[in-house]
Amino acid sequence: MTTVRDVRSVLYATAILFAVAIVGIRGLFLWLEYRNAIDRAEASTRDLALLVEENTKRALETSDLLLREIVVYVQSKGGVEAAADSSDIHDFLASLTERSATSDQFLIVDSHGFPVATSSNPAPMRTSFADVAWFLSLRDGAETYIGDPFVRGKGEEMLYTYNRRIDDANGTFAGVAHVILKPTILQTISRPDAGADNLILGLWGRDGRIIARTGLTPEQLNFSLAQSRILNAMASEKSGTFRSDVTADQVERIVSFRRLEQWPVIVTASIPLATALSSWTGGFYWSTALAAVVLAAFGGLTTIGARLSYRVEETQNQLQKANDDLAQANTDLEKALADKVVLLQEIHHRVKNNLQVTSSLLQMQSRRFTDPTVKAAFRETQDRLRSIGLIHDTLYRRETGGMVDLQEYLDRLINELSATYGAADRGISVELNAEPISIGLERAAPLALAMTEAISNAFKHAFEPGRGGRIVISAVRIDDQIEVSVRDTGKGVSDVRETDSSLGMRLIRAFADQLGGSFSIEAKDGTIFRLRIPA
Numbered sequence: 275m276t277t278v279r280d281v282r283s284v285l286y287a288t289a290i291l292f293a294v295a296i297v298g299i300r301g302l303f304l305w306l307e308y309r310n311a312i313d314r315a316e317a318s319t320r321d322l323a324l325l326v327e328e329n330t331k332r333a334l335e336t337s338d339l340l341l342r343e344i345v346v347y348v349q350s351k352g353g354v355e356a357a358a359d360s361s362d363i364h365d366f367l368a369s370l371t372e373r374s375a376t377s378d379q380f381l382i383v384d385s386h387g388f389p390v391a392t393s394s395n396p397a398p399m400r401t402s403f404a405d406v407a408w409f410l411s412l413r414d415g416a417e418t419y420i421g422d423p424f425v426r427g428k429g430e431e432m433l434y435t436y437n438r439r440i441d442d443a444n445g446t447f448a449g450v451a452h453v454i455l456k457p458t459i460l461q462t463i464s465r466p467d468a469g470a471d472n473l474i475l476g477l478w479g480r481d482g483r484i485i486a487r488t489g490l491t492p493e494q495l496n497f498s499l500a501q502s503r504i505l506n507a508m509a510s511e512k513s514g515t516f517r518s519d520v521t522a523d524q525v526e527r528i529v530s531f532r533r534l535e536q537w538p539v540i541v542t543a544s545i546p547l548a549t550a551l552s553s554w555t556g557g558f559y560w561s562t563a564l565a566a567v568v569l570a571a572f573g574g575l576t577t578i579g580a581r582l583s584y585r586v587e588e589t590q591n592q593l594q595k596a597n598d599d600l601a602q603a604n605t606d607l608e609k610a611l612a613d614k615v616v617l618l619q620e621i622h623h624r625v626k627n628n629l630q631v632t633s634s635l636l637q638m639q640s641r642r643f644t645d646p647t648v649k650a651a652f653r654e655t656q657d658r659l660r661s662i663g664l665i666h667d668t669l670y671r672r673e674t675g676g677m678v679d680l681q682e683y684l685d686r687l688i689n690e691l692s693a694t695y696g697a698a699d700r701g702i703s704v705e706l707n708a709e710p711i712s713i714g715l716e717r718a719a720p721l722a723l724a725m726t727e728a729i730s731n732a733f734k735h736a737f738e739p740g741r742g743g744r745i746v747i748s749a750v751r752i753d754d755q756i757e758v759s760v761r762d763t764g765k766g767v768s769d770v771r772e773t774d775s776s777l778g779m780r781l782i783r784a785f786a787d788q789l790g791g792s793f794s795i796e797a798k799d800g801t802i803f804r805l806r807i808p809a
Contacts, residue, residue: 282583289576293569300565307554312528315550316515319530322463322543323513326475327532329458333376334436334537337453338418340370341438344382344451353442354382354449358390367393378433381452382440383409390449403450412439412450420479420539423486423495432457434477434486457486472549474527478504478540485539504531504540517547556642567632678718680749680756681708687725688747695733701742702733708749711756717789721758721807724785724793727778728760728803736764736801743800751809755791759804766797 347366351357367380371393380393387404403409408421421435433454442448460475476487482499484490499505508514508531515530527544534541548555589606596603688704691697697704713721729747737743743763750757779795782805786793791807 277587279583279587282580285576285579285583289572292572296565296569300561304554304558304561307557308551311551311554315528315545315547316530319528319543319545320513320515322473322475323530323532323541325463326460326477326541326543327534330477330539330541331534331536333374333455333458334420334534334539336374337377337436337455338438340374340377340380341436341451341453343370344380345438345440348382348440348449348451349443354384354390354440357382358384363391364393364396367391376455376458378454378456381450381454383450383452385413385447385449389452403452408435408437408452409450412437413447420477420485420537423484423490425490425492425495432486432488432490455486457488460486460488472546474542474544476542476544478542480533480538480540481505499540504529504542518544560642571632677712677714680711680713680718680721680758681706683718683722684708684725684747684749684758687722688729691726691729691733695730697733700737702737703742703744705744705746706748707746709751711749711751713756717807720785720788721805724782724789724805725758725760727782727785728805731778731803732760732762732764732801736762738765752806754809755806756809757804757806759802761800761802763800766799766801 344367347363348354348357351360351363357363363382367382370380371377381389381398382391383403384390387402387406387409388400389398389403392398406421408419411419417439419437421437423432423434425432433456436453436455438451439447440449440451457477460477463473463475474488477485478499479485482502482505484495484497484499487494502518503516504514508516512535513530513532515528518527518529526547528547528550529542529544531540531542533539592606593603596606685706685708688706692702692704695702725747729745732745736745745763746759746761748757748759748761782793786805786807789807791805793803793805796802796804
């Protein structure tokens with residue numbers, strides 16, 4: 275024989291298993307969501323690095339072709355000094371600027387490091403570049419050099435340079451063809467209005483020196499990738515993705531890089547790890563709070579159940595001791611039964627409150643989403659919780675034991691759903707024709723959920739926007755069966771098979787099977803839903 279103590283042990287074991295299941299399942303989903311967030315961020319940085327690579331190659335190829343034209347032009351004029359005296363040199367350089375969207379300014383620098391012609395000013399300033407890295411490198415024999423970055427003005431515009439050596443007829447260094455480039459693609463992709471204010475894109479030399487970078491400040495001009503995995507552990511790889519805290523802003527980032535084959539340049543795209551995980555972090559805190567609430571609610575119910583088991587055990591002991599005094603035993607029994615009724619009412623009250631808390635949490639969570647489908651799913655779940663809560667509230671308000679007055683319950687359910695779906699504002703009238711029928715709690719729950727689905731479907735799908743109508747709900751006893759129906763004057767069911775495949779219809783079918791009944795849908799001056807269950 276199963277004792278109350280055995281039942282209590284099963285109750286405790288069930289509570290522990292439920293808690294472990296909630297924590298374990300949610301932990302698994304959190305881990306999967308974490309991996310998905312990281313994978314999405316890595317894929318995004320890889321795509322951006324590829325995009326920057328293609329645009330950088332085009333910009334450098336275009337700039338190289340234009341600088342070659344300058345070299346040919348200078349040689350056709352007889353050298354740098356002769357070209358400087360040409361009357362059309364300024365117009366020639368200015369025309370090159372118009373042929374490239376990334377070119378800001380062209381210069382011709384003589385062998386001493388002084389500019390002799392520019393595209394921006396017919397009379398160039400006598401500024402010396404003799405000690406600049408790109409000039410020294412080309413003077414010492416390099417053919418081309420991608421220069422270091424600099425910030426123009428008040429730090430609002432970042433530029434970098436590309437340079438080509440000019441030789442005289444004898445092959446001796448004669449000067450430099452120089453172009454100032456705008457990293458247009460970096461600035462376009464990382465604009466704050468594009469939702470990428472935490473994104474950093476960069477161009478780097480193969481020695482780790484910085485060439486161009488979004489968000490670059492004067493203090494970061496000398497930042498280097500010398501300690502980065504790109505130049506160490508991953509030096510042999512053409513592309514890759516990794517996490518790094520060796521960044522100018524000292525923030526751990528997800529970094530993707532690609533090496534340009536033709537040019538000594540590495541492109542990078544990175545986003546902060548915190549940004550990549552921002553949505554996951556919000557979901558983590560929300561799910562932790564929700565799990566805590568659910569566990570607390572279940573723990574409360576478990577405590578109530580345990581207390582009830584103790585009461586039942588105590589009652590059994592009292593009944594055993596009352597064999598010699600029947601009158602006293604009857605008195606004790608009546609007291610125990612009264613206690614049970616009060617306790618059951620308390621259970622119904624707490625269950626209703628817990629369902630209301632859960633529904634409120636779902637409503638708060640739905641505000642975080644903008645997708646209408648997701649919001650509709652949240653609202654449908656709230657409707658189902660509300661229908662169960664009404665059953666327990668009805669039992670709590672009326673001392674009817676475990677029997678639910680169907681007429682009273684349907685009247686309250688209609689009022690709740692009418693308010694939820696704005697029946698009055700939409701011009702939809704709802705009528706109830708119900709006989710006094712009482713059913714047990716074990717059948718009231720599935721019947722309530724089935725009616726919630728049917729009435730909600732009528733509100734959601736029966737009436738065109740801007741057109742009102744009427745919904746009639748009835749509950750009658752026919753022979754040895756109870757028939758409940760929902761009739762609307764809306765547009766009717768266009769495809770019964772499609773309707774049968776919806777989640778709501780599948781739920782109704784499951785509830786009908788659980789009740790040992792059947793349901794049907796008929797399109798006749800609207801839609802008629804009928805559910806018959808044994809009386």
